[in-house]
Amino acid sequence: MQHRPEDWILILDFGSQYTQxxxxxxxEFNVYCEIHPFNKDLNDFNGNRPAGIILSGGPSSVNDNGAPELNTDIFNWDTPILGICYGLQILAHNEIPGSVEKAERREFGRSDLIIDDRSDLFKEIPEESVVWMSHGDHIKELPAQYEIIGHTDNAKVAxxxxxxxxxxxxxxHPEVVHTVYGKQILGNFVSNIxxxxxSWTAKSFIESTITEIREKVGDDRVVCGLSGGVDxxxxxxxxxxxxxxxxQCIFVDNGLLRKNEFQNVLDIYEDKLHLPVKGIDASEQFLENLEGVFDPEKKRKIIGNTFIDVFDEAISHDDTFKYLAQGTLYPDVIESISFKGPSATIKSHHNVGGLPEEMNLDLVEPVRELFKDEVRNVGRELGIPDEFIKRHPFPGPGLGIRVISDVDKTKLNMLREADDIFISELRKQDLYDEVWQALVALLPVQTVGVMGDERTYEYTAALRAVTSVDGMTADWAHLPHPFLSHVSNRIINEVxxxxxxxxxxSSKPPSTIEWE
Structure with a gap:
């Protein structure tokens, strides 16, 4: 589903790690925006052109062979444009090829910006402030139609x-926290320019989305696969x-859920949220299809296909079902489709790239354009209890992608017990809400140990906990050492x-939050 309001910002991605x-x-200014590749066909927006365009940074030099190019059609829209880093350089390069060259001194990290004009983009920003630089090229010749409004000691054209x-x-880069007044600078562009x-708020999103769902579905029926998570x-x-x-909601036990999760979550759906839900135990079907599969991408595809098979079977007696509703998020979409195309995809998500090419049901994806924290805000506005809103993200493929090898019942049971210890201890020590996501991965590594004076040769469990805002970037959580020691001791003794x-x-990037 597309929830693009009338007033929005288009972000053209040139490959920057900061685009998201x-x-x-x-x-954060309650203004809707979308990220699209730099080579997006702009005719797709003719019916609803953006109110502003932001050109992201990127890892390339504008002088490289095959470097991302600027679609000059954006100038025909007479729409405000803000170029960031590579986005600035491509604007100059477009006017004067060769105007950008490798700088004698690269500039990475904090730098002192001196503002020469504070009338619009830098309105109410101090004349001197710290900004975050990350570039090896600089503009040696500024096109005549541009004027300098800010500089640093190292970059006369900042x-x-x-x-x-x-x-x-x-x-x-005004988008990173290291640029002290970066948010205000972006606010000046969005609000003043x-x-x-x-006006794009959780309440307005809910109102428009409900209207869109009604218009799209009409009198047909929708099946929704519930995972037990927020989305x-x-x-x-x-x-x-x-x-x-x-x-009609369907909550499937795919054999890849956490300990006791199927019944506990099913009870909440029925008793607290009053959703029309049917529980289906399809664990044997999923595990049979996953038998002997090691590759994580194949696991995701198999799990996605099996979910659809289960849903199709569950509603095969009723031809009024025409739609499948699912919780695809914006990070799922961004990570599944790179700015250069599928060749550089990080990983497919079971609810994006993991669906079969042909389905008997059309998709309804009402939160496809939202980040995780925005989904939580919508949930709060809808009155969903905090116990659901604050739940850590849990992947659709479940423990299937936390067993870092082929999946079987023995490995899953080990992982469930270890996961239950980790999560329960986080809750007990009031650390659960301090981290964005916590998980245990069972590694395909067996090591020698000693227990009771006897040699053991058993598996390794990896604990993972991260802090984040939206899951697009994350840092590892600095959990107390005594806590980690206690969890480790419990897992080794009890599992x-x-x-x-x-x-x-590991942080994200360069790693991802999940291991697979």
Whole structure:
């Protein structure tokens, strides 16, 4: 489903690791925005053109062979433009090829910005402030139609403005927290230059989404696959608000859920959320289809296909079902489709790239354009209890992608017990709400241990806990050492088959939150 309001910002992605942060910052002003590849066909937006365009940074030099190019059709829209880093350089390069060259001294990290003009982009920003630079090229010749409005000691062209049009560019990254007044700078572009009032809220999203669902579905019925997580629960509640008993929720035990999760969550759906839900035990079907499969991408495809098979079977007796509702999020979409196309995809998600090419049901994806924290805000507005809203993300493929090898019941049971210990201890020590997501992965590594003076040769469990805002970037959680020691001791003593526990101290990027 497409929830693009009339007033929105288009972000053209040139491959920056910070592009998703631009979107997050823009949305903090209650302004809707979308990320699209730099080579997106702009004719797709003719019916609803953006109120502003942001050109992201990127890892390339504008002088590289095959470097991302600027679609000059954006100038025909007479729409405010802000170029960031590579986005600034491509604006200059477009006017004067060769105007950008490798700098004698690269600039990475904090730098002192001196503002030369504070009338629009830098309105109410101090004349001197710290910004975050990340570039090896610089502009040696500024096109005549641009003027400098900011500089640093190392970069005489740190910020520019077109003399006649509302086109701006900055060499630094206002989207990162290290740029002290970065949020205000983006706010000036969004609010003062693009004249957007910030009316895109959880309440307005709910109202427009309910209307869209009703219009799309009509008198047909919708089946919604519930996972027990925030995303699918919010989707089910939205759809239920829109069409009532035309919705049938299905909560599938795929054999890949956490300990006791199937019955516990099913009870909450029925007794507290009052959703029309049917529980189906399809664990044997999933595990049979996954037997002997090691590759994580194949696991995701198999799990996605099996879910559809289960849903199709569950509603095969009723031809009024025409739609499948699911909780695809914006990070799922971004990670599944790179700015250069599928060749550089990080990983497919079971509810994006993991669906079969042909389905008997059309998709309803009402939160497809939302980040996780935005979904939680929508859930709160819908009155969903906090016990659901604050639940850590749990992947659709479940424990199937936390067993880092082929999946079988023995490994899953080990993982369930280890996971239950980790999560229960986080709750007991009031640490659960301090982290974005916590998980245990069972590694395909067996190591020698000693228990009761006897040699063991058993599996290794990896603990993973991260802090994040939306899951697009994350840092490992600095959990107390005594806590980690206690969890490790419990797992090794209480879970037969595991004799070693490690803690993952990787950030995202370069790692992902899940191991697979």
């Amino acid at each position: 942060l631009i979107a997050r910052r823009v949305r 910020a520019v403005r077109h003399v006649d049009k509302q086109i701006f560019g900055v060499q630094f 693009c004249n957007l009032e910030g 699918s629960t919010v989707v089910a509640t939205l759809v239920h608000e829109a069409i009532g008993d035309q919705l 037969p088959g595991i004799n070693r526990v490690v803690y993952d101290v």
